[in-house]
Amino acid sequence: MTDVNVVIIGGGAMGCSLLYHLAKAGWQDIVLVEKNDLTHGSTWHAAGLCTHFAHNPTIQELRATSVRLYRDILPEETGESCGFHRSGAMRVTRNPDRMDEFRHVAGLSEFTGYPLEIIDQERIAELHPLAVRDGLLGGIYEPDDGHVDPSLATNAMAKVAQRHGAVIQRYNPVHSIHHENGRWVVETKNDTLRALHIVNAAGTWGFEVGRMMGVNVPSVPVLHQYLVTDTVPAIAERQKKGLAELPIIRDPEESWYCRQERDGFILGPYEKQAQVWSVDGVPPEFGAELMAPDLDRVEHIIEAAMARVPALATAGVKTVVNGPITFTPDANPLIGPAHGVPNAWLLTGSSMGVMEGGGAGKFLAHWMTHGAPPMDALAVDSRRFGPWADRRYRVDKAIECFGLQFGVHYPFEERPAARNLRTSALHELMLERGAVMGAAHGAERPNWFSSRPHDETRDSFRRTNWFEAVAREVDCVTNRVALADLSVFSKFDVTGPDTLRFLDALGANTPPRPGRIGLTHALTPAGGVASEFTVTVFAPERAYLNSAAAAEEMDLDLLRTRAQGFDVRIRNRTDELAVIGLMGPRSGDVLGKLADVTGLSWLSAREMDVAGLPVRVLRVSYVGEKGYELHLDRAHAAQLFLALEEAGNAFGIGHYGAYAANSMRLEKGYRGWGMDLTTERTPLETGLAFLVKPDGRDFIGRDALLKRQPGWDMVLLEIDTEGEVEPFYSHTVFAAGRPVGVVTSGAFGHRVRKSLALSFLRERDMREGLTVKLLGIERPARILAQPPHDPQNLKLKA
Missing domain, CATH: 2.40.30.110 (Aminomethyltransferase beta-barrel domains)
Structure with a gap:
């Protein structure tokens, strides 16, 4: 048995990037184990595209970091090229909504510092003379994009890591993994490694390695084909003239990308109905193999690409690559701590492992070194999916994401696959009242209420069909009273003799007195906001914490980790309890018909019977009007909801959803976790100095x-x-x-x-x-x- 500090499982672009960045950060005793050779699985057959286009600043930085690493840093360190070609890239469209998407991404990029250019037909023709511009509205140009040789880049990272003392064990498959006495024991073909940290960077095998670790990794291998052409006469002619390489071109409406490869093209189509592969386990013998070509599946996409780039039709097909790439339920990688297990990390699930790998390894290396990510991690945090992300969910969502690889990313989009996995006790009542549902952390919640049966949200970057409906909901909350299903909150009980001491050490604010409600922000070691908790203290040894729906696994990990050394018990009540919001100036009148609310002032709480049912009543409001949150066992939720409706009929009671709540909280300037509150900024920078009480306290x-x-x-x-x-x-x-x-x-x-x-x-x-x-x-x-x-x-x- 060999004792090491870190075991990284997987020798693709992601795993080798982490090995490289940890080694350069000074970590010692790092071992990477790979069942075959480096790059086997997906990396070796990747098309190597690199881009700065992204809808999220963190994802964009992962990609931009990769470009800098492959283009500049590794060649300088090794003296050898990674085969990076700064060809530039463009995306073209005939869709007005897509042009709005391009404008939005270009606007974000002005803040992040990566220049992207909105282009018209004339500019398209100038940048890519072989593309037909007819019918196009325009596009977006990414001047610093390009493509890299995946094998050269991966091996360059491995070489530098080894130079700094890291160890790579090729052809050494993992047979089993377990945790004992504070260490991870990884049994491999050639040795047994005992490590403090374990990292699943297994890519195609990520789900299986996760299963060995006792961790749910919701990724699925999906087969992706691209074809490499023979010589294209028009490109050969350009090369004779010494003209620059053509930019990569993508037509998201037709769902393909095309880039120059020497004197030919690579064409990559993404069909709408993906073909998943080896969902429950990759064949043991699989390594650097490919599937047989199946161009019939993508023939219509190839024809569309030839219509846009007619030169494609002038060359024969030299090679067809048909191999697996991994997809998560939202097509973003899984990066960060594995939920519920100590010193276990994920760096897997990327459908664009080469494009994001260089930056992803640096991102996780920072997190492991400093105890917090370098940027907001919500888009990539490996705990953004819970145990509800079961086989059906991960398969259905992977198929959906593959088919929407080039889909428009609307600001409030709610994709339809694998819905209704987690429904509240009020779900059917919400639908009966016209709720148009969305999903938060796998749980259904009303976004808005329609007066028309079976209405759906029409996605847009501009005002959409729910604008007036939300106005009506806000009016009801403001002038009368309205109900909401708030059951998606994460909910935790904290009990035990050290409850108040634990809460005092949890975050920047002191805990409230018994019977009162407060707000506290748990910080990262660097002072950024890790979590936001609404804290209700019912008794000195019993408190109740609420946080954002998407934070459930993250906050449970944080609470349990920080509870070490305190005599407290943390219990996750998220699926056990329902929450009804009762908001508006007549809310007290409605509740008063069902319970005695005398003396229940703002930011106070009481456990009491409401309509004969045991309820935790919190006098708190996120919408800027008098209101109450009613927390109770989900078995009683529908009964209480109907009783509240009956009591409120005389006051014109209505309903409101998440979109109305968002509008109203912004009118109060209330910050939202995961949007306004992230690990990047402190509470002082976020305007929450009144919730920071550091004197005489240690947190x-x-x-x-x-x-x-x-x-x-x-x-x-x-x-x-x-x-x-x-x-x-x-x-x-x-x-x-x-x-x-x-x-x-x-x-x-x-x-x-x-x-x-x-x-x-x-x-x-x-x-x-x-x-x-x-x-x-x-x-x-x-x-x-x-x-x-x-x-x-x-x-x-x-």
């Missing part, structure tokens, strides 16, 4: 929080949109023509009739002359000195 991140200079400043903006488009997220804020900030969340505030956005400014003295770029147009913006709705909280305290 993780305290010293770093106090030492960090608040370089960023969160502000609430009013934006002149002229009713065309509303802010949502990732819009760049400008001052004097320079990017100075970014919108983290936004919506139209129906009560105040203003378009509102919470935004970070990286120049704290910048207060005048601000604009926000929405879909390519800069709109004037002003900082609001106070929330526009009820700034003194008079309604909340009524």
Whole structure:
């Protein structure tokens, strides 16, 4: 048996990148084990495309980091090229919504510092003379994009890692994994490794290795084909003239990419109905094999590509590559701690392992070294899926993601595959009342309520069909009373003699007194916001914590880790309890018909009977109106909901959904975890200094929080949109023509009739002359000195 510090399982681009970055960060005793040779599985047959196009800043940075690594850093370190070609790339479209998507991504990129250019037909023809521009509205050009040789890049990372002392064991498959006495025991063909840390970077085998680790890894291998042509005369002629390599071209409506490969082309089609492969286990003998070509599946896509790039039709097919690539349920990689097990990490599931691998390895190496990710990790955190992500879910979502590889990414899209996995006790009642549902962490919740049967959201980057419906819901909450199904909250009981001591050490705020409600932010070691908890203390030895739906596994890990050394018990109640929101100026009148709410003031809580049912009643509101949250056993939820409706009929009771709640919380300037609150910024930078109480207390991140200079400043903006488009997220804020900030969340505030956005400014003295770029147009913006709705909280305290 050999004792090591880290075992990385998988020698593809992802695993070798982590090995490289850990070794360069000074980690010792790192071993990478690979069942075959490096790059086997998916890396070796990848097309090697590299891009800066992304809808999320973290994903974009993973890709941009990969480009810098392959293009500049590795060649300098090794003295050898990784085969990176800076060809540039373009995406073209005939779809108006796609042009809005391009404008949005280009706007975000002005903030992140990666230049992307919106292009018209003339520019398309200039950049790619072999492409037909007819029928196109335009596109987007990515000048620093290109393609790399996957094998050269992977082996270069491995070479540098070995130079720094890392060990690579080829042809050494893993037979079993278990955890004992605080160490991971990995039994391989050639040795037994006992490690403090284990990393699943197994790619195609990620699900199987996860099963050995006792971790659910919701990834599925999907077969992807691309073809390599013989010589294309038009390209050969260009080469004779010494002309530059053609840019990569993608037509997302026709679902294909095409890039120059020497004097020919590589064409990669993505069919709408994906073919999954070896869902429950990859054949043991599989390594660097390919499947037989099946071009009939993609013939119609090839024909469409030839119509756009006629030169494709002038060459024969030299090779067809048909091999597996892994897809997660949202097509983003799984990066970060594995849920529920100590010192276990995932770095797998990327359908674009070469494109993202260089950056992904650096991202995880930082997380392992510093105890927190370098950027907001929500889009990639390996715990964003729970145990509910079962076989059907991962297969159905992988097929959907593959088919929508080039789908438009709308800001509020709700994709239809694998729905209704987690439904609340009020689900059917919501549907009966016209709820149009969305999903949060696999759980169904009402987004908005329609007066028309079987209505659905029409996706758009502009105002959509739920705008007026949300206005009606807000009016009901503001002037009467409305009910909401809030059961998607994550819910945790904390009990035991050390409950108050534990809560005091959990976050930046002190715990509330018994019978009261407070808010605390658990911090990263660097002082960023890891989690946000609503804390209700019922008794000195009994508290109740609520947090965001998407944070369930992350927060459970955090609570259990930080509870070590305290005499407390953490119990996850998320699936056991339902939550009913009762909001509006008449909410007290409605609840008063069913229970005695005398003395239940704002931010107080009481366990009591409501309509004869045991309920945890919290006098708290996220929507800026007097209101209550009613938490109870899901078995009683429907009965209580109907009783509340009956009691509220005299007051014109209605219903509201998540979109209305988002509008109303922005009118109060309330920050939202995962949007406005992330690990990147401290509570002080986020405008929450009143919730930071460091004196005489010790909590993780305290010293770093106090030492960090608040370089960023969160502000609430009013934006002149002229009713065309509303802010949502990732819009760049400008001052004097320079990017100075970014919108983290936004919506139209129906009560105040203003378009509102919470935004970070990286120049704290910048207060005048601000604009926000929405879909390519800069709109004037002003900082609001106070929330526009009820700034003194008079309604909340009524």
